[in-house]
Amino acid sequence: MSKPKGDKQTFLFAFVILTVCSMLLSAAAAALRDRQQMMVEFDRKRNVLIAFGVDPVHEDGTRYTPEDVDRYVDEFIREVIIDADTGEIIPDITSADVEPRLLREKRKLPLFLWEEDGEVKRYAFPVSGYGLWSTIYGFLALEDDLATISGITFYDHGETPGLGAEVERAWFRDQFEGKVLYKDGEPVEFKVAKGRAEAQYPDMIDHAVDGISGATITGKGVADFITRDFKKYNKYFETIR
Amino acid sequence: MAIAKKVITDPLSDNNPITIQVLGICSALAVTVQMDTAFVMSLAVISVITLSNAIISAMRNLIPGKIRMIVEVTVIASLVALTDQLLRAYFFEMSRQLSIFVGLIITNCMIMGRAEAFATQNPVGPSLMDGLGNGLGYSVILLLVASGREILGSGTWYHLQVLPEAYYGNGLAVLAPGAFLILGIIIWIQRTISGNFKDD
Amino acid sequence: MDLINLAVKTIFIENIVLAYFLGMCSFLACSKKIETATGLGMAVICVLGLTVPFNWFIETYFLMEGAMAWTGVQALAALDLSFLNLLSFIAVIACTVQVVEMVLDRFFPKLYHSLGIFLPLITVNCAILGGSLFMVERQYTLAESAVYGVSSGAGFALAIVSIAALRKKIRYSDIPPGLQGLGMTMILTGLMSMAFMCFAGIDL
Numbered sequence: 081m082s083k084p085k086g087d088k089q090t091f092l093f094a095f096v097i098l099t100v101c102s103m104l105l106s107a108a109a110a111a112l113r114d115r116q117q118m119m120v121e122f123d124r125k126r127n128v129l130i131a132f133g134v135d136p137v138h139e140d141g142t143r144y145t146p147e148d149v150d151r152y153v154d155e156f157i158r159e160v161i162i163d164a165d166t167g168e169i170i171p172d173i174t175s176a177d178v179e180p181r182l183l184r185e186k187r188k189l190p191l192f193l194w195e196e197d198g199e200v201k202r203y204a205f206p207v208s209g210y211g212l213w214s215t216i217y218g219f220l221a222l223e224d225d226l227a228t229i230s231g232i233t234f235y236d237h238g239e240t241p242g243l244g245a246e247v248e249r250a251w252f253r254d255q256f257e258g259k260v261l262y263k264d265g266e267p268v269e270f271k272v273a274k275g276r277a278e279a280q281y282p283d284m285i286d287h288a289v290d291g292i293s294g295a296t297i298t299g300k301g302v303a304d305f306i307t308r309d310f311k312k313y314n315k316y317f318e319t320i321r
Numbered sequence: 322m323a324i325a326k327k328v329i330t331d332p333l334s335d336n337n338p339i340t341i342q343v344l345g346i347c348s349a350l351a352v353t354v355q356m357d358t359a360f361v362m363s364l365a366v367i368s369v370i371t372l373s374n375a376i377i378s379a380m381r382n383l384i385p386g387k388i389r390m391i392v393e394v395t396v397i398a399s400l401v402a403l404t405d406q407l408l409r410a411y412f413f414e415m416s417r418q419l420s421i422f423v424g425l426i427i428t429n430c431m432i433m434g435r436a437e438a439f440a441t442q443n444p445v446g447p448s449l450m451d452g453l454g455n456g457l458g459y460s461v462i463l464l465l466v467a468s469g470r471e472i473l474g475s476g477t478w479y480h481l482q483v484l485p486e487a488y489y490g491n492g493l494a495v496l497a498p499g500a501f502l503i504l505g506i507i508i509w510i511q512r513t514i515s516g517n518f519k520d521d
Numbered sequence: 522m523d524l525i526n527l528a529v530k531t532i533f534i535e536n537i538v539l540a541y542f543l544g545m546c547s548f549l550a551c552s553k554k555i556e557t558a559t560g561l562g563m564a565v566i567c568v569l570g571l572t573v574p575f576n577w578f579i580e581t582y583f584l585m586e587g588a589m590a591w592t593g594v595q596a597l598a599a600l601d602l603s604f605l606n607l608l609s610f611i612a613v614i615a616c617t618v619q620v621v622e623m624v625l626d627r628f629f630p631k632l633y634h635s636l637g638i639f640l641p642l643i644t645v646n647c648a649i650l651g652g653s654l655f656m657v658e659r660q661y662t663l664a665e666s667a668v669y670g671v672s673s674g675a676g677f678a679l680a681i682v683s684i685a686a687l688r689k690k691i692r693y694s695d696i697p698p699g700l701q702g703l704g705m706t707m708i709l710t711g712l713m714s715m716a717f718m719c720f721a722g723i724d725l
Contacts, residue, residue, distance in 0.1 A: 093383065094391065097392055105399055105402050112409070116406075116413075119409070123413060123414075243496070
């Protein structure tokens with residue numbers, strides 16, 4: 081900025097700066113992409129485990145490494161893909177084979193089966209939808225009666241820390257255990273109360289949990305998308321129930 | 322050496338970027354509900370401002386005056402995007418919690434302000450120090466606000482229980498108004514101590 | 522109907538300044554006089570209203586994973602350039618500000634003189650970049666982006682004009698010296714943001 085320069089130099093300078101910057105960024109993004117994707121994948125699997133009730137922490141307090149998680153996943157968990165329109169399993173593919181867009185639009189539904197001795201003990205599936213400010217992502221696990229919740233986890237959201245972000249805390253998630261999503265032959269509308277569930281929904285306490293104070297809209301969002309996503313999977317569940 | 326020291330220590334209190342210069346307040350408020358997000362944010366801002374000051378100062382005689390701002394923004398934006406990528410790869414959960422506020426470091430006026438006011442006029446060494454000093458001064462306030470909000474809001478400090486379990490947590494502190502009020506009080510205390518009553 | 526809801530939500534409930542803390546710097550720096558506050562507010566509405574939809578095009582047709590499928594070139598369709606979004610958004614914003622400045626200078630010289638000094642400031646106003654980043658994060662459609670852009674600008678204008686009025690009102694109040702200026706403004710903003718939180722009760 082010392083002395084005025086011609087337009088030509090100005091353009092040249094801008095061009096050089098932009099090229100250098102975007103080259104550097106592209107290089108960094110390319111170098112880090114594998115690791116980023118690995119982290120996303122690891123996080124997904126880890127959260128499926130949490131939904132299934134496995135605490136991914138060793139006895140000495142260290143967290144599971146990606147290898148530990150993979151070992152579990154290989155031993156117990158099998159992923160299948162359900163066609164949302166027909167409610168049938170599409171044989172021999174996993175979510176890696178499906179176009180990301182179809183997964184995002186929930187046209188193809190991944191379902192995780194927890195198998196012991198060749199028998200399916202529990203089912204888990206991804207749930208997601210709007211909270212207050214952002215899309216909340218989580219996994220919900222059901223007992224083999226295909227109605228009772230055995231566990232839930234929320235892992236990605238942009239809700240207010242301390243308020244909406246409380247959805248990922250244990251106190252909120254633990255309440256879901258034992259709640260029922262299916263009764264008398266049809267799915268129920270699940271509720272997250274504004275305050276205490278006993279006070280607001282005394283006669284449907286099996287289908288409601290306490291809300292987070294200060295985060296009513298987040299709670300309503302969570303209840304709505306759990307109900308909605310369960311209905312999608314229910315089409316398949318009806319065929320095996 | 323004395324100057325270098327002054328360049329670093331000045332922004333810590335007497336010329337603090339947030340409380341005195343009124344710069345970079347947006348992120349000071351948004352990521353301060355808990356200590357850990359505030360801490361990572363501080364680290365990110367310190368590295369971006371130090372590097373951007375150094376780079377811009379190194380180029381200060383080359384940049385055409387007309388597009389000075391755009392060049393500065395480009396350099397800062399690239400550094401921030403790089404930080405974002407690194408956070409995603411190595412601090413996955415943290416980057417998710419900070420969400421768009423990592424990207425918003427670009428528009429942290431403190432960084433732009435230091436680039437414009439200091440780095441374009443000073444050699445690389447002092448500019449680097451200036452960046453570091455302002456980054457640190459910014460972090461001090463960030464961590465103070467976060468301490469106040471986490472202790473009052475959740476009764477914890479860096480996830481350690483500091484108030485008795487019976488303390489229910491003051492909802493106001495975690496909400497937006499709490500952030501404004503706590504920062505207002507910190508500014509009051511800081512200005513009263515330093516005796517700097519500049520009216521802005 | 523959804524668009525009106527979005528506008529109400531963006532202006533009042535999720536006010537970009539009072540709930541998200543975006544654009545705080547200019548909010549504090551330019552709120553000493555009501556006239557300047559109004560001027561800046563208008564400028565922000567213009568720039569946000571233009572940049573958010575424009576960045577929507579960039580994100581949807583160039584940056585997103587698979588965004589370049591429209592080119593019909595296989596190699597381009599597979600690209601995911603989303604890591605460039607910060608850089609391109611800020612470039613778009615800087616250019617838009619520049620263009621708006623030139624247009625105003627040419628056709629509305631009077632308005633240009635009253636807004637003039639604020640326009641360059643807007644490039645580094647976090648509210649502007651924040652608007653575009655939220656648009657990506659929340660996956661708005663084109664229409665939603667346009668409404669979102671204009672109404673977050675309106676939210677900013679509303680907030681800055683009100684705080685300017687409040688500051689004028691307390692100019693001669695007896696405030697402890699350390700709290701004068703910035704400190705008091707922060708506390709006022711806190712109270713205002715508390716008042717705005719009441720809008721969250723509106724069921725849309």
